[in-house]
Amino acid sequence: MPDACDSPHQSLAIEASLQGGAYGFRRERLRLPMGLEASFGWLRHPPTLMVVPRWADGRVLLLRRYRPAVGQRLLEFPSGRLAAGETVAQAAQRLLDRVLGPNGTEAGPPAAAPWEPLGQLRPNPGYSDERMALGLVRLGPQQTPPANDTAGDLLQGDDGSTGQRVSLSPAALDGALASGDEPLDGRTLTAWFLARRRW
Amino acid sequence: MAPLPPPEPSRLLETVAALDARKIRFEINRWQLPNGLEATFGIIRHPGASLAVPVLADGRVVILRQYRFAVAARLLEFPAGTLDEGEDPLSTMERELQEETGYAASRWDALGSMLPCPGYSDEVIHLFLARDLRPLPNPPAGDADEDLEVLLMEPAALDAAIASGAEALDGKSITAWYRARPLLNL
Numbered sequence: 001m002p003d004a005c006d007s008p009h010q011s012l013a014i015e016a017s018l019q020g021g022a023y024g025f026r027r028e029r030l031r032l033p034m035g036l037e038a039s040f041g042w043l044r045h046p047p048t049l050m051v052v053p054r055w056a057d058g059r060v061l062l063l064r065r066y067r068p069a070v071g072q073r074l075l076e077f078p079s080g081r082l083a084a085g086e087t088v089a090q091a092a093q094r095l096l097d098r099v100l101g102p103n104g105t106e107a108g109p110p111a112a113a114p115w116e117p118l119g120q121l122r123p124n125p126g127y128s129d130e131r132m133a134l135g136l137v138r139l140g141p142q143q144t145p146p147a148n149d150t151a152g153d154l155l156q157g158d159d160g161s162t163g164q165r166v167s168l169s170p171a172a173l174d175g176a177l178a179s180g181d182e183p184l185d186g187r188t189l190t191a192w193f194l195a196r197r198r199w
Numbered sequence: 200m201a202p203l204p205p206p207e208p209s210r211l212l213e214t215v216a217a218l219d220a221r222k223i224r225f226e227i228n229r230w231q232l233p234n235g236l237e238a239t240f241g242i243i244r245h246p247g248a249s250l251a252v253p254v255l256a257d258g259r260v261v262i263l264r265q266y267r268f269a270v271a272a273r274l275l276e277f278p279a280g281t282l283d284e285g286e287d288p289l290s291t292m293e294r295e296l297q298e299e300t301g302y303a304a305s306r307w308d309a310l311g312s313m314l315p316c317p318g319y320s321d322e323v324i325h326l327f328l329a330r331d332l333r334p335l336p337n338p339p340a341g342d343a344d345e346d347l348e349v350l351l352m353e354p355a356a357l358d359a360a361i362a363s364g365a366e367a368l369d370g371k372s373i374t375a376w377y378r379a380r381p382l383l384n385l
Contacts, residue, residue, distance in 0.1 A: 008271040018218045018225055020241020023319065025218055025225035030268055034346040041220020042269045043243065043319070064204070067317040068230055069242045071208035074317055121368045124316045125267040125274055127223055127243065178381065181203050184313040186370035193377050197362060
């Protein structure tokens with residue numbers, strides 16, 4: 001693997017740490033592969049996934065999701081943490097059940113969601129160890145987006161954040177992302193860049 | 200699509216605990232969300248950053264293979280850097296481009312800004328396209344903790360690397376590349 005590292009850094013001491021829910025922050029003294037020793041702050045985060053759901057009619061399913069950390073409603077693909085013992089495909093199914101579930105499509109959530117891996121993202125390699133699996137899921141022909149493409153506030157996040165469904169054609173999503181008006185979520189952009197090639 | 204919703208800041212009720220580390224700070228805060236709910240969660244406070252896609256006259260991009268201790272890997276990334284206090288994003292980028300790549304640019308286009316991890320960080324990264332590059336005979340020294348190698352890549356080779364499945368992907372670089380491509384007629 002081109003990015004594999006034969007001689008990673010060494011931990012010398014954890015100087016301070018603070019746990020905030022599912023993730024913890026630490027200030028740690030490290031010796032980098034180049035030999036330099038210094039203190040760095042970084043977040044330890046559980047592994048995550050982001051799923052790009054493709055409707056059978058070729059549209060893409062996103063959420064307009066409120067993010068307290070930036071105080072905005074961002075256009076995002078469904079994402080979340082991997083539960084203990086869960087495979088990425090199982091977690092993708094769980095996320096889709098949540099997004100399409102009780103107040104989702106008339107047909108209900110898809111019976112099976114084959115996971116097509118798109119890549120492995122490091123959303124914030126400067127100060128977080130988060131590893132996010134990106135994948136595409138093609139919804140079955142029995143799944144149709146509701147005529148009105150928003151479905152109330154769906155409870156999504158562990159931080160109490162909520163999201164509304166948004167279904168767009170690929171061209172409409174490209175247009176929104178190129179408009180300059182839309183605050184850009186780097187994880188969603190990366191997933192879309194990869195999914196678009198195999199749409 | 201429906202019009203873009205306006206920003207809706209949450210109200211900070213209390214900072215329960217905080218830890219500083221160099222340029223960033225981790226806070227555990229109690230918030231009141233716009234829907235009235237109260238929630239307590241951790242957030243990284245970050246001064247913001249800039250990133251540039253530098254493109255040579257022959258179409259090749261200047262890109263870095265950089266060691267990142269947090270993920271213990273060498274990622275393919277465009278040059279970027281953290282804003283110094285009071286510094287405007289373009290000035291940061293002009294400085295970082297010279298330090299990290301040894302090139303200076305005389306043509307700049309803004310590509311908007313992006314949020315790398317909106318779930319737990321308030322960081323905003325300002326994106327630029329840098330053209331009309333010239334190599335500097337004596338490039339300024341960069342940060343002592345940066346461990347990087349400068350590469351020149353054809354756009355098709357970069358696309359292939361991103362799609363290969365073999366790279367650990369840097370979201371800010373791919374976002375900037377997505378935004379730069381139309382300006383490069385790609």
